Amino acid sequence: xxxxxxxxxxxxxxxxxxxxxxxxxxxxxxxxxxxxxxxxxxxxxxxxxxxxxxxxxxxxxxxxxxxxxxxxxxxxxxxxxxxxxxxxxxxxxxxxxxxxxxxxxxxxxxxxxxxxxxxxxxxxxxxxxxxxxxxxxxxxxxxxxxxxxxxxxxxxxxxxxxxxxxxxxxxxxxxxxxxxxxxxxxxxxxxxxxxxxxxxxxxxxxxxxxxxxxxxxxxxxxxxxxxxxxxxxxxxxxxxxxxxxxxxxxxxxxxxxxxxxxxxxxxxxxxxxxxxxxxxxxxxxxxxxxxxxxxxxxxxxxxxxxxxxxxxxxxxxxxxxxxxxxxxxxxxxxxxxxxxxxxxxxxxxxxxxxxxxxxxxxxxxxxxxxxxxxxxxxxxxxxxxxxxxxxxxxxxxxxxxxxxxxxxxxxxxxxxxxxxxxxx
Numbered sequence: 001x002x003x004x005x006x007x008x009x010x011x012x013x014x015x016x017x018x019x020x021x022x023x024x025x026x027x028x029x030x031x032x033x034x035x036x037x038x039x040x041x042x043x044x045x046x047x048x049x050x051x052x053x054x055x056x057x058x059x060x061x062x063x064x065x066x067x068x069x070x071x072x073x074x075x076x077x078x079x080x081x082x083x084x085x086x087x088x089x090x091x092x093x094x095x096x097x098x099x100x101x102x103x104x105x106x107x108x109x110x111x112x113x114x115x116x117x118x119x120x121x122x123x124x125x126x127x128x129x130x131x132x133x134x135x136x137x138x139x140x141x142x143x144x145x146x147x148x149x150x151x152x153x154x155x156x157x158x159x160x161x162x163x164x165x166x167x168x169x170x171x172x173x174x175x176x177x178x179x180x181x182x183x184x185x186x187x188x189x190x191x192x193x194x195x196x197x198x199x200x201x202x203x204x205x206x207x208x209x210x211x212x213x214x215x216x217x218x219x220x221x222x223x224x225x226x227x228x229x230x231x232x233x234x235x236x237x238x239x240x241x242x243x244x245x246x247x248x249x250x251x252x253x254x255x256x257x258x259x260x261x262x263x264x265x266x267x268x269x270x271x272x273x274x275x276x277x278x279x280x281x282x283x284x285x286x287x288x289x290x291x292x293x294x295x296x297x298x299x300x301x302x303x304x305x306x307x308x309x310x311x312x313x314x315x316x317x318x319x320x321x322x323x324x325x326x327x328x329x330x331x332x333x334x335x336x337x338x339x340x341x342x343x344x345x346x347x348x349x350x351x352x353x354x355x356x357x358x359x360x361x362x363x364x365x366x367x368x369x370x371x372x373x374x375x376x377x378x379x380x381x382x383x384x385x386x387x388x389x390x391x392x393x394x395x396x397x398x399x400x401x402x403x404x405x406x407x408x409x410x411x412x413x414x415x416x417x418x419x420x421x422x423x424x
Contacts, residue, residue, distance in 0.1 A: 008072060008138055012131045020073045022121050027069060030117050031062045034110045041109055044102050053092055060146075061110060068114075068142050072135075086146045090153030094161065100154050104147055109300045111143045168194040173227040173238050175356065176267040177204055187264075196227065199240035204270040205258040205313065206278055207235045207251060223247055236271060252291065253310040260316035260323075270316070273323050277314050280326065284317060285418045288312065325412040326419060332412040339409025342392040353390075357385040359410040362403050 008016070016023075035058065039045050045057070063082040070076035092104050115136060122132050172194040175182055191198045207230060222228055225247050227238035239246050241261055251258075257277045259270030280286040290309040316323070325332045343351045356375065361382075364370040368386070372379040388396060396402040 007075065008131075008134050012134045013073070013075070014075075015127060015131050016122075016135070017073065019121060019125055019127070020069075022064075022125075023073070023118070024070055026117055026121065027062075027065045029066050030114055030220065031058075032067075033117075034113045037109050037113055038106045042102060042105055044096075044098060045106065053096075056085065056088050056092055057106075060089050064110070064146060065114065068139070069170075071142075072138065085147050086149035087153030087156075090150035091157040093150070094154045094157035100151060103150050106141050107147055107150075111139060115139055157228075160174050162371070165195060169196060169227050170229045170232075172196060173229050173236075174228070174232075174239055176202075176264070177236065179268050181265070184297070194227075196225070197240075198264060201241035201244060201261050201263055202267060202270070203239045203246055203258050203261045203316070204267055204274055205237050205239060205249075205251060205256050206271070206274045207237060208255040208278070222249055225277075225404060234271070234275065237268065237276070251313045254313075255311055256313035258313050258315050260320060273316050276323060276326075277319060280322065281314055283419065285315065285326075285415060286322060288314060291402075321408075321411065322415060325415055329419070331417065332416055335405075335409045336413030336416060339406050340413060345392075345423055351374045354385055354389055355413070356399075358389050358393075359381060359407065359414070361386060361389070361397075362407045362410075 038057075038061075039264060063079070063085050067076075067079050069084045090100065093100060118135065118139065119132065122135065125136075157414070168190070172190045175190055176188065188198060222237060225240055225242070226249055229236060237249070237251075239249055239258070241247075246261065257274045259272075259274030259277075262270045277286060281288055289312045292309060307339050325335075340351065340355060343354055346354065357371065360371045360374050362375070366386070368379040368382045371382045377384070393406075396406065
């Protein structure tokens with residue numbers, strides 16, 4: 001940054017030199033007038049100027065005026081102390097969570113008040129118009145310099161605050177998903193310092209980067225209300241449940257698996273179940289749906305490419321039965337064996353067909369045409385198999401509780417078969 005904004009030509013400085021005493025004598029009253037006008041015109045500054053904030057405002061106005069005169073009349077170098085005062089003003093605006101426009105408005109008020117008094121003194125002394133024009137130019141350039149310094153302090157403070165807040169939010173996420181229980185008051189304090197309202201319920205989503213870095217999607221654009229840690233051992237996000245639903249997030253293309261929605265105290269379970277679904281997905285036990293990469297796709301055309309698809313996140317609440325049945329493989333195996341016990345007297349091939357037909361019969365409430373369409377066989381074939389099943393299972397097929405346990409056992413058997421084949 002250049003710090004010569006208050007330098008004028010030698011001829012202008014020579015003409016202004018005799019006005020030095022009058023200008024310096026006016027500096028104090030001008031500073032007071034600027035402060036009064038700022039407080040009158042800007043609501044944010046109408047409070048009494050006390051404490052660190054008030055001291056910084058007064059120092060900024062006074063030091064800004066005196067440094068301008070020193071640089072204008074004596075060709076003095078820029079003062080680091082004044083520069084730091086205006087950086088501090090920027091930092092204070094950031095700490096007050098205001099935009100810089102408030103501070104810049106006060107600088108514009110200051111330059112108007114200062115120029116009014118300068119022009120009065122200059123015109124009264126008969127200063128040439130050319131010199132007055134040059135004086136106005138250096139005054140406004142000086143204010144621009146001070147604005148840049150305040151912006152520098154503001155952005156630095158914002159970056160520090162954002163970094164500190166991000167660290168507190170990551171810490172909150174780590175505490176939420178850890179296995180060890182945390183006292184309510186500790187969790188509430190962590191949430192308060194992270195500026196995150198604790199919800200009643202939430203979901204934890206595991207987020208994986210693609211294996212091929214050449215197809216890396218843009219970082220997910222997540223709402224501020226979502227806790228994020230994509231750099232940890234298990235990259236994940238915590239999605240709060242607000243009102244009647246989870247806060248909407250778009251994780252398409254990131255091979256995300258969202259754990260079930262749970263009470264806050266059970267966030268670790270949501271993460272554990274999400275990680276289990278990752279294993280089942282990778283093993284092919286659970287299938288991943290896809291969708292067009294761009295919701296605005298028309299006739300299969302996406303950004304000039306036909307049929308471009310991205311993975312949709314797996315949602316744990318849609319796979320609770322799978323998670324339950326595979327949470328205890330020996331128990332699931334026993335459940336499957338009990339469900340298939342009536343078929344023990346038929347050969348393996350026939351047993352597989354009958355089991356498949358029985359599961360579809362339960363799913364589709366006995367509709368032969370629907371079952372046939374699903375199994376790609378003739379409806380009469382379905383009726384024949386159902387007749388066999390009725391002979392083997394008897395009333396159990398029509399008992400509501402019996403159908404529930406049959407369905408669970410058949411699903412467990414199918415899931416175990418796929419999981420065993422995949423080694424999970």
